[in-house]
Amino acid sequence: MSNIYDNAHELEKAIRNSEEFNELKEAFEAVMSDESAREMFENFRDTQLELQEKQMQGEEITEEEVESARQVVEVVQQHKDISNLMDKEQRLNLVINDISRIITKPLEDLYGESEKQ
Template identity: 30%
Template sequence: MTHNIYDLANELDRAIRLLPEYKAVEAVKVSLNSDTDAKAILDDYLGFQTELQGLMQTGQMPSADMQKRMEEIHQKVQANPLVSDYFAKQQHLSIYMSDLEKIIFRPLQDLMK
């Protein structure tokens, strides 16, 4: 039985969106986006992550100021129940995504052997 690979990929997309873990992240994100304090903390965290990744890609290590800022942002994330819940739920979903990634890339890994 042959399947169109794109049809299978779209079916996987739909199945992921039906996962309870996906729905949980989606629901908390709606709540988070309607809370200006939580949204500001998340935006600050994501902006800092992007900045940090750019720094690491150039081979630089975070300065003492950046490390202090990282700790401050981490404390804000932990102190806000909505933001910390968002990251906890996202972590649960990422387990599925990691497992799927392994399965999807297995044929390419087999070619490398």
């Protein structure tokens, strides 16, 4: 019987070797190699993180912050390389979400069975 952690490490390797991850890596490298794209992307990520931190701390996000974030998103989506990076990230996230559903299926089945009883 194989060790569950060994299987997890094999899954990690499979993700690293996947087409989706390698396309994301190439897109990320393209953004990082262009100074203006890198700055825009870093500004976008900083804005995202600031808003996430506020949400996690239960702080209210102001209309001005929402509008500012919306403007940052609009700008980065217009940059070809950043838009491509975001598309590739979304594709990999879909794969990871599918994997997550697969590996949590035993819990779903277990709790689903207990609800039927």
